[in-house]
Amino acid sequence: MKFMVSLKDYEGGETAWCPGCGNFGILQAVKKALVKLELEPYQVLLVSGIGQAAKLPHYLKCNLFNGLHGRTLPVATGAKIANPRLTVIADGGDGDGYGEGGNHLIHAIRRNVDITYLVHDNQIYGLTKGQASPTSEEGFVTKITPLGMFSRQLNPMALAISLGASFVGRGFSGDIEHLSDLIVQAVENRGFSLVDILQPCVTFNRVNTFQWYRSRVYKLDSSHEPKDWLAASQKAHEWGDKIPIGVIYREARPTYEDHNPRIVQKPLVDQQHDPTSFEKILDEFKV
Amino acid sequence: MKFMVSLKDYEGGETAWCPGCGNFGILQAVKKALVKLELEPYQVLLVSGIGQAAKLPHYLKCNLFNGLHGRTLPVATGAKIANPRLTVIADGGDGDGYGEGGNHLIHAIRRNVDITYLVHDNQIYGLTKGQASPTSEEGFVTKITPLGMFSRQLNPMALAISLGASFVGRGFSGDIEHLSDLIVQAVENRGFSLVDILQPCVTFNRVNTFQWYRSRVYKLDSSHEPKDWLAASQKAHEWGDKIPIGVIYREARPTYEDHNPRIVQKPLVDQQHDPTSFEKILDEFKV
């Protein structure tokens, strides 16, 4: 018997974010998306890292593995392989995902396990009080980069497209409805889905404010064909006066599960183990 | 007094590679490039990781920091910042650079320190006896991937271009002259230069053999404009019947050193330290 989920079912604990923070919009959007997806909390596993963003799953109801800074994706990968019935969503900040966890992102895209990755991109390290993140703009001044950040701003959309991610989208925490739809699509996508979410940090990022984003973002419409690699790459490079949000890129490619359908047909987690059924592996060593 | 360097000056110790290995061509090309660059061994610092590729610097004459698997780029970065007079070349395998060290690559490209990175891309883990590397083809069977590699083959050229690397090139260890010229250009480029080198592993990679590469590679000529991002991205995606070698992408952008010219004007390594000249930092704490 399936009961209809509602937002109330996802109501979680007290938040520890700053008033006005862009994370609130994301929290709302995630809850709405899960309701739209008609998932019950027990069917969902959120895996998060460390940072302000990564606290999100504590504020709704779901299964949760809140692991280490930067290590969401491998945990999510392992959990999904073990139990493909779970809807697995990895969630964290831009520092978490593009800084400390950068290597896992590259390889999660290659692996294409059917999980969704939400990155709260506030272009800052929030929880540690305002250092530059990989998506901070070149020249961004912080207490540990007093001469400005020397590194070029990372473009996560372009990066993901270059690796052939199966779903690449960008949302804005100021547009909850659009964002929650985007998350729905990401979760529904078979394979690894990256959703980068523009999220103002009202305390530490005085450059990329709500106003800053609001005056720049525009929604991709049907004139954009996400399956067109070239068009997608170009959209991915739009950053400045206009910033596109929506599904930027999609590519139909085999998922990890397609390569090994047995893990879906007979999930590892369901297996009853009988040691004697493995007796024959010792035969190989028989004298 | 500058003396003319010759290949002899770079003659190094006995190699431990398999006869016929593609690494020999790379070794030759590196030596030739250094001679063409008129660099003396003491002016050059090679930084390598662990793997068959990473043994290369032991077989020529240079300063060498042969560090850990996957950690070439941060070491090279630190050394170059400390002493920008050194020609710093990082060197290692595809596993080293795109697997274990993937995160450093992304961020080295963003940082754009004036170093060169040579990746011996044999599409395999050689030293550990033939596991799939990030550039192995999807489906590649090894002892630890008996059902084939499920992950998609990494495209390092596309990845680097998506991040706006200032120099992206591909060479082939079977064409020493072309490769050494490419290395010369990479070293001469101001900023971070990535050179991916197609390198047959005659022992473990039975797919991507000399023959396989030779029948596919072709040299980019002047009809290719490396500064054209779109053209470069397209070239980067050519892999199959035809594989382009040469300079694929170039982008003029500020280097790390441009952001902080003092490290070149007054290299850290040259500074004579006088503790009393720092006396005033204690004033801040004066009661």
Next chain:
Amino acid sequence: MEVDLTFKIGGEAGQGLQTVGYILAKSLAKGGLYVFANQDNESRIRGGHNFFQVRASDRPVQALSEKVHIIIALDKRTISEHQNELAEDGITIFDGEKIKTEVPDNLLSVPFERLSKEKAGVATMVNSVAAGAALSLLDFDFDLLATVLNGEFKEKGTEVAEKNIQAASAGYDYVKGNSEGRFKYKVKPVNYSNQRILLNGNEAIASGALISGCKFMSGYPMSPSTPIQQSFASQMCEYDLVFEQGEDEISVINMALGASFAGVRSMVATSGGGFSLMVESLSLAGMTETPIVVVIAQRPGPATGFPTRTEQAELEFAIHAGHGEFPRAVFAPGNPEQAFYLTSKALNLADRYQIPVIILTDQYLADSYFTMERFNTSSIVVDRGVFFRESDRVKLSEYKRHMITDSGVSPRLLPGWGWGLAVTDSDEHTEDGHITELAEARIKNVQKRLRKFELLRQEISPPYSYGPADAETVMVGWGSTYGALKEAAEILNSQGIKVRMLHLSEIWPFPAQAVSSELEKPESLISVESNATGQMAHLIRAETGIEIKSKILRYDGRPISPQYILREFAKIG
């Protein structure tokens, strides 16, 4: 002690209570008092409950005291959570126009916000009002506070500074007019050496590094070490040095090793989790004999634990971290002065022995402010160790990076010097740094590295001991518990309970003989540690065979105070 007062400023994250606290601390220090201030923060940016505690005394204090005399409540929760900590004759000031609460005797309402608006024209200077109000209770010299406010705010313009001073004076005057006889402790400025400084453990380490010639620091933010990175980086504008933010801690330590190999003094600072990621490269430093100093600012673990709180649970980890065996030194300073000089010593030992040196602090030391005599910069000696100079050269091929020597230390040559090549390898290597498979080379290298350790042993200063030589009881501590331990020992001895204290700040190589001779005879041994297993006690047994059966441990993320020790001591009896 004539004066020994503790202020507690409580409120939400983001209310600026660190500013009030720091201004109070600095003003009191300017008044010639010895000051100690510690912080208690949650891992969030706004909201929740934080406090900042300032202790001021006319004799040196290096620990917090649990008895609070003045509470500055910036929110209601501060009153409900801390009112019970107030001394009988203490007082709580709060903004009664904003916070509705019953007003018992020891609550004094000061309309922070209204005064701020009236005097400064804005509501945002409540902190200065509060500082003025608090100091007014002591009849403290307002000019000192004004000078401090000026110093703190002048960067933001004289107008801002001026307004803050006015706000403070409003608070000061308000209290003067409304608290007649409510607070009995009065403090008069006293003369003091104008060489005194007020700084925390993090600042002391950064200063020690800068003054000792560390020119390269790479870092990845992690509480409570980030301020070391900040202090260092802030000098990039002034001096020729580099702070570089890494993409992760693995990058951080490898960048520092690269810079060090190229010839520059290099250092990194992180916390336990970040250090965990550096462990493989610590071993790399050991093998390649590349000097490096690593600060671990401890916080409660495992894993993310309590990111903004304190613990001393990484002692054994620091000593044994890294695969394989290689020499290292481990220090654990007890106050900013020790932190400053040990940082300098760490950099010298790292260079002289070409090893990693670890400095263990914790959030309590890292974030706590102490008044100290100004550090003596001219006593700092920078010893980079032994180098292979051009004059040492016979022919180019002769320099060997890992030459086997009696001491185990091989002269360094920097890449680019021209009279030799600097070659090193993470594999076991020949003397000239190339990869080898030979058993003999291995044996020589292992022994070479161990010889360095034996020499290094002689560099370790004996632990600090205090108290009557004939005491039957010795309390043993290390690192940040120094001040609390000493104060507890003083109190016990003053009560006629003979107790000795032993404090280790240079821990590895372990000063086994010195520790043995201190601990051999006394009947009762107590280890005092901010952890749950008694790691120092375990280490002492491993190194001396002496078992410390009694332990005073704290592992709730809060610092060990003298009172905590006394209470637990009484239980052990």
Next chain:
Amino acid sequence: MEVDLTFKIGGEAGQGLQTVGYILAKSLAKGGLYVFANQDNESRIRGGHNFFQVRASDRPVQALSEKVHIIIALDKRTISEHQNELAEDGITIFDGEKIKTEVPDNLLSVPFERLSKEKAGVATMVNSVAAGAALSLLDFDFDLLATVLNGEFKEKGTEVAEKNIQAASAGYDYVKGNSEGRFKYKVKPVNYSNQRILLNGNEAIASGALISGCKFMSGYPMSPSTPIQQSFASQMCEYDLVFEQGEDEISVINMALGASFAGVRSMVATSGGGFSLMVESLSLAGMTETPIVVVIAQRPGPATGFPTRTEQAELEFAIHAGHGEFPRAVFAPGNPEQAFYLTSKALNLADRYQIPVIILTDQYLADSYFTMERFNTSSIVVDRGVFFRESDRVKLSEYKRHMITDSGVSPRLLPGWGWGLAVTDSDEHTEDGHITELAEARIKNVQKRLRKFELLRQEISPPYSYGPADAETVMVGWGSTYGALKEAAEILNSQGIKVRMLHLSEIWPFPAQAVSSELEKPESLISVESNATGQMAHLIRAETGIEIKSKILRYDGRPISPQYILREFAKIG
């Protein structure tokens, strides 16, 4: 002992000497002999110098012997490097048509290549020729060899198998015709339990894992652990399990933790360098109480060290690795049998206590083949620990992942079960797994985790001891030195020197009482370890106060043999 023969096959990497060695070992085992075989390889794929050593005896042997009876030299260097190891009545066979060398008495030329060409039509079956030749010296039953060859090569087709058998028989016959009286040891097949198996430490661990229900392994190649990954992965075609190759070791352990959290028995295997990268996540396992088994196949460090050689230098690192304090178990099996059953025990303890369990092996154990009685699969019990079942549920909100219990163990609920939510956090957390800042929650959790450790202590079996109870001397070892230690003790006792041995394979929680009672009385204690500092001796002192002053250490990357112990023992004498 009637038969105790050692074969040494030497040559370059890539010449296939492992194949010859393994075939010899298997054939001898098939002949009813007990076999032990160890490997010595350089870190390269072709060239250099490697060897494979097979010892065969009519009584159980679990260590190498330094006395070699038959050398099979596949290259010239084998002769020059190992000829001096030959027993007086030993013999070296080599291909005199390919290798030019003086031919002293104990050299016997067998034209490997020519015979291979003649009999098999190709030059590539020299290895089978050599195997045949070697066994011929013993008058060994050729049929046994033929059976083994058939088993090894049939995968490549019957023709290949047939040709190899022919090549072997050519070698066999050639020697028969040309070595009359040159080798005095003859071996007749003896009856034996047909339950015997021949396998190495890595295979034993992988088998133990598979048979005990480990269904998920992630890995990143690293010698000498890669074969564990291979053995596990190879069963992916046969069984429903997953091996996943990670991009790095951090990913590897986090994938395994993810799978484990989701409810699947998970395990990883690496070497010291890879383990270093896992340290932060080990701490994560501790905090989130996620079961995980981590195999560290040790090799000499620091850093890359000797990638293909052996050492036991990560004992203290394994015990203390990770920031913060959390319970763990550390095992160090001494042979494949122990490896098999301890892997099974490790998986059970990991699940039952929801902790990380570390298995320490080293290259010597990992790569060495032992004949053992077939493991008893039906004795394997899979105990996944305590779960929160639907029937335990009162209402949905009630399940708490980190419920405080008397034992410290909280029942698990798997995500997706529907009657509760599995919530965990790397931060210190409430019982329901949510982030907290509370001191009380912290204290309860620290104590809960420590309680698990105290219970765990009772699971540890006492160390193995052997030898006369009244011996004045005890030799203490751990892990892979088991066989050598035992053989050395046997020899000493047979010589009338009363010596006891104590071997630890379950090391942490440390069995302090059992070890104390063994070591308290004897006058002379010797620790025997493949490291340079005597880590077990250090640990024993930390845990019992007992100081082991004499040490027999080896740290050149080569294994400790019984003879090595005897020589060093004589020096201590």
